[in-house]
Amino acid sequence: MKKDFPIFKNNPWLVFLDNAASSQKPQYVIDGVSEFVSHDYANIHRWLYSLSEKSETAYHHSKELVGELLNCKASEIIYSYNSTYAINLIAQSLVISDILKTWDTVLLWIREHHSNILPWQILAEKKWFNIEFFNINDEYEIDRNDFDQKYSDNVKVVSVAHVSNVTGKIYDVKKIKSKLRDDTFFLVDGSQSVPNFPVDVQDIWCDCLVFTGHKMMAYTGIWVIFLKKEWIRKLVPAFRGGGTVEDVDIQWHTLANNSDKFEAGTPNIIWAVSLLKALEYIKSIWWMKKIREHEQKLVKLCLAGFAKYQDKIEILWPINTDRVAVFSFLLANNTNFNNIGETFSDANIAIRCGGHCAYPLHKHFKKPWTCRMSAYLYNDESDIAKFFDVLDWLIAS
Numbered sequence: 001m002k003k004d005f006p007i008f009k010n011n012p013w014l015v016f017l018d019n020a021a022s023s024q025k026p027q028y029v030i031d032g033v034s035e036f037v038s039h040d041y042a043n044i045h046r047w048l049y050s051l052s053e054k055s056e057t058a059y060h061h062s063k064e065l066v067g068e069l070l071n072c073k074a075s076e077i078i079y080s081y082n083s084t085y086a087i088n089l090i091a092q093s094l095v096i097s098d099i100l101k102t103w104d105t106v107l108l109w110i111r112e113h114h115s116n117i118l119p120w121q122i123l124a125e126k127k128w129f130n131i132e133f134f135n136i137n138d139e140y141e142i143d144r145n146d147f148d149q150k151y152s153d154n155v156k157v158v159s160v161a162h163v164s165n166v167t168g169k170i171y172d173v174k175k176i177k178s179k180l181r182d183d184t185f186f187l188v189d190g191s192q193s194v195p196n197f198p199v200d201v202q203d204i205w206c207d208c209l210v211f212t213g214h215k216m217m218a219y220t221g222i223w224v225i226f227l228k229k230e231w232i233r234k235l236v237p238a239f240r241g242g243g244t245v246e247d248v249d250i251q252w253h254t255l256a257n258n259s260d261k262f263e264a265g266t267p268n269i270i271w272a273v274s275l276l277k278a279l280e281y282i283k284s285i286w287w288m289k290k291i292r293e294h295e296q297k298l299v300k301l302c303l304a305g306f307a308k309y310q311d312k313i314e315i316l317w318p319i320n321t322d323r324v325a326v327f328s329f330l331l332a333n334n335t336n337f338n339n340i341g342e343t344f345s346d347a348n349i350a351i352r353c354g355g356h357c358a359y360p361l362h363k364h365f366k367k368p369w370t371c372r373m374s375a376y377l378y379n380d381e382s383d384i385a386k387f388f389d390v391l392d393w394l395i396a397s
């Protein structure tokens with residue numbers, strides 16, 4: 001696949017294993033965005049000229065493909081800019097829609113990414129509601145007893161990531177949903193699942209799912225929110241402005257009755273087209289099932305590679321294939337993560353060392369930090385072999 005990605009032509013020695021943070025972009029996406037901007041770009045909505053119509057068609061088509069990807073309607077898709085904005089938008093909208101009130105509780109999992117903690121925390125600090133965290137057990141699964149205790153009648157929202165960005169473990173979010181009452185709003189953070197395997201929102205039966213385009217080969221600045229039709233009707237948006245309304249007077253306004261009401265101001269049209277191009281590219285090669293198959297091969301190679309070190313290396317998450325190609329590890333003989341990261345970097349291998357925006361999880365397992373390698377569809381056997389060559393060297397030195 002590497003030939004499709006100019007970054008590898010321009011950096012022939014690069015072994016890119018920081019895909020959980022962000023993915024590289026294929027020429028098809030770069031050309032597609034450039035073509036769109038050169039030929040068809042204009043602002044969308046209420047157009048009376050053909051250029052704007054073309055631009056709106058591309059924007060809408062992007063949502064249609066996301067709908068195909070997630071098995072939902074394009075009208076249930078809202079575009080946003082990043083996870084901070086997206087989860088803040090949903091959290092604040094739940095408050096101003098009176099779905100979340102002072103005595104209510106939002107239940108989160110201790111292993112969440114900060115972007116699924118802080119947006120709730122700022123509102124809880126202002127006493128709009130309470131937050132509780134349920135624990136992870138030593139098998140990195142839900143601590144069932146803790147969940148049952150914390151899932152009280154006051155819980156109105158449960159928000160969890162589908163896949164941990166630290167351990168790579170895939171969680172059975174459908175099973176979590178099956179434990180919830182009908183009046184619990186269930187939000188799934190699909191940042192690490194949607195780019196890696198087929199995700200079906202009807203099957204999960206979630207009320208809301210968010211994911212980001214830049215981890216699946218689109219540009220930065222395009223976040224996707226799936227919001228179930230009934231919630232699009234029921235929720236009122238926390239942020240408002242141009243594009244969100246039906247009518248405005250000096251004392252009042254009435255909101256649009258579709259997903260437009262959540263997209264205040266000019267949307268990120270160009271980056272929406274980058275997502276359209278990324279999805280066209282994915283469709284043209286393998287679609288998601290094939291990405292999963294390729295990654296599973298890489299997972300097996302990594303598991304075999306890590307297995308040989310035994311007590312010289314600790315991996316955050318027991319060895320198992322029920323995961324994506326994300327591995328966080330610690331070395332027994334080297335506790336300086338800057339040194340480990342730089343050693344990989346000297347060998348042109350990009351990995352990430354630190355807390356991975358999941359400090360509560362690291363604190364829970366009493367690990368100050370970890371090193372994380374993460375592979376994607378353009379990584380191959382030789383990348384994995386080069387990674388283990390450097391690890392061999394680090395462990396031996």
Ligand SMILES: Cc1ncc(COP(=O)(O)O)c(C=O)c1O
Binds near residue numbers: 082113165191
């Ligand atoms: C599980 C999870 N949620 C949210 C995010 C935040 O995404 P972004 O950095 O695009 O806002 C990430 C990014 O690594 C993630 O892994």
